[in-house]
Amino acid sequence: MSAGEGEASDAIQLSGAARRKRESRRKLMAAARKLFVERGYHETRPQDISREAGVGHGTFYLHFEDKLDCFLAFTEEAADELHVFVETHHAVAGSIEEGIRELLTAIFEYSDENPGVLAAALTDVSVLSTGDTGRRMPVDRWAEVWSELLEKWKETGEAAPDLDVRMAGYLIVGAIKQGGAYGYRRKLDRTKMIEGMTRLFVRALKK
């Protein structure tokens, strides 16, 4: 059973040490996500993460350069996860209206399953650190996803031809972020939010 790991995993045979390290990182990532979401960046100390993960304080620094590095790893993980959700909703396939509705649905479903994660991951890093980190932030990734979709719809003639897709991508992400926070606070009905946003976005973008 322990031989070969059973699955055709991407690391066919992990030596003991490497496996332990992976396991530590996994625990740290889970702990970091939990605490960043619950308490926010500044209220979470590296040692809290270590304790929550059940590893020593020093282990934290074996896996992350510093606290910010850990936070960025968290945001990237969240971005990756959301990406999977989005892909299963193949927003790309349909019309502009369907596409937008699917994308929003994916986002809200992810948020339901992972409450608070998106809000935490979208924390503006410039609030956390001076100086450029050199890393691409979730906001940018998500804005780009939208931009690409809009570009496609522009090509198919569904979206307004005079659209600046880059700017529109950021406008949409900003709107969703702020609107989502508002809806979450007011405990608005998810379906209604999706419908409302879809209507606005479609009208704004459609030819």
Next chain:
Amino acid sequence: MSAGEGEASDAIQLSGAARRKRESRRKLMAAARKLFVERGYHETRPQDISREAGVGHGTFYLHFEDKLDCFLAFTEEAADELHVFVETHHAVAGSIEEGIRELLTAIFEYSDENPGVLAAALTDVSVLSTGDTGRRMPVDRWAEVWSELLEKWKETGEAAPDLDVRMAGYLIVGAIKQGGAYGYRRKLDRTKMIEGMTRLFVRALKK
């Protein structure tokens, strides 16, 4: 001692102590704005603000409950200033298209004259403090301004009747915040940004 209070102008004839206090606060507010904008909330210490203001460290706490209180005072000041700009553009008066354009113009003009202030003032306070502060944040004030306008246009039949004006207010503020940051980073042309945003917003909201 109490003489001078209650007169028509609040600047006329303040007793020495009261005048000094007012003067201290003015200097502290100016220093706080400068540093919050330049360095951000977490990189600015009360001591820095006091030194920049040219007053003693203790004086800071004569005027503000704590650091967060000072930051909120800054955001409120910024909100008040923007409000003046907005009023001079009487967005209220015209059609939905004119109104939106005027409002955006007011915002961008303010941002030109006060670079970085809006971005700093819109910092999500939940990133700064856990508990509720009980104070209304700029985001909420600005979302409400938009809501009221939208409500008006709904009544005049210019805006779509099925519009959730509260939600739309937040969506717009979020879009402007994120889009503005993007445009500032990319050094986009102001007029083009205003035009692009106006077009999108009008299409989204118009009947």
Next chain:
Amino acid sequence: MSAGEGEASDAIQLSGAARRKRESRRKLMAAARKLFVERGYHETRPQDISREAGVGHGTFYLHFEDKLDCFLAFTEEAADELHVFVETHHAVAGSIEEGIRELLTAIFEYSDENPGVLAAALTDVSVLSTGDTGRRMPVDRWAEVWSELLEKWKETGEAAPDLDVRMAGYLIVGAIKQGGAYGYRRKLDRTKMIEGMTRLFVRALKK
């Protein structure tokens, strides 16, 4: 009595705050000296110094940039004190033999009254920090004192004319440092050490 401080001190009238600060620094310096001498640089933590001085941990950093800065302040104080001892022995006045004997006597007397201080103050800073500190070290100060004396004796024709006084200054300081440590460890008689060293140095330097 408290008025005017009684003495024609260099700070005729110290305001309360300034006096408190001075007092803190005095206590910190005394504590630092005690601990650097007893335990050495690396075994002494800033918080040990603060506790020994009876002030808060933060006060330490009000007076010293960092731990190294504190250590350097200690060495400078020791250098100043030794300087006073040396001056009262007016080594300068007499012949080369008298001069050297007086200087060594001053050094050993200071060491008797301040056991361990010279050894601690002569700690090679390059062992403590990479990078140049930009500060002149006691070793250099003391080497220079010797150099100047030798130069004088060269002029009066008492010292060998082919003497490199700079180099000789360092050789002497190195010899005293190492020889002193040896004598201290072996608990040698002070007078005998002075006589022995004087004899050697005089022979080495005399014309």
Next chain:
Amino acid sequence: MSAGEGEASDAIQLSGAARRKRESRRKLMAAARKLFVERGYHETRPQDISREAGVGHGTFYLHFEDKLDCFLAFTEEAADELHVFVETHHAVAGSIEEGIRELLTAIFEYSDENPGVLAAALTDVSVLSTGDTGRRMPVDRWAEVWSELLEKWKETGEAAPDLDVRMAGYLIVGAIKQGGAYGYRRKLDRTKMIEGMTRLFVRALKK
């Protein structure tokens, strides 16, 4: 397994394990020397030494009790090497003047071939550890070499009969250490330094 021990040459026929161990130690010693010289004791971590040596971190502790033990092994190695240099210059053979010049030449030649090693090896161990290590330090070894030579010259009547050879040994080592550091910093000419020092030492010691 024990076969091969006790043979004429200790290099012939070591079992695989023993050979590997020896090889590891050699690599660790070389790495330790490099880093202690370049960065100093406190700036060098066992991990750095292991990495530089290309062995695992744990291997370090198979060969050295702790970091200080490794440093002392380094100083002893340096002392052994210098000893070889000194012996090839048979300082013992000649007159006091020749002897001193030869010894200094040996030291400076070694320093040229091994820049920084003597300075690093002469680091005062009391700065590194509080308790006595029970090991004889390079300073003591080198002071003793000088003492023995002086004793011999005393017997041949070349050195002053009233000389305390132990103390003189330490004085000379201290002088060379400090003078060498000064000369190195000032990039003085080696030959001139040797000549200058020889002259001073000879005058000081000669009958």
Next chain:
DNA sequence: CATGAATGAGACTTCATTCAT
């Protein structure tokens, strides 16, 4: 009202050493 020295909890991080593999 104003000051600025003092505070000390607590933040982040390092590193000599151990130990399971």
Next chain:
DNA sequence: GATGAATGAAGTCTCATTCAT
């Protein structure tokens, strides 16, 4: 013998806030 992940005590330093003057 060799490895390197893990450890956690200990280190240095910061900073929001208080309080005696």
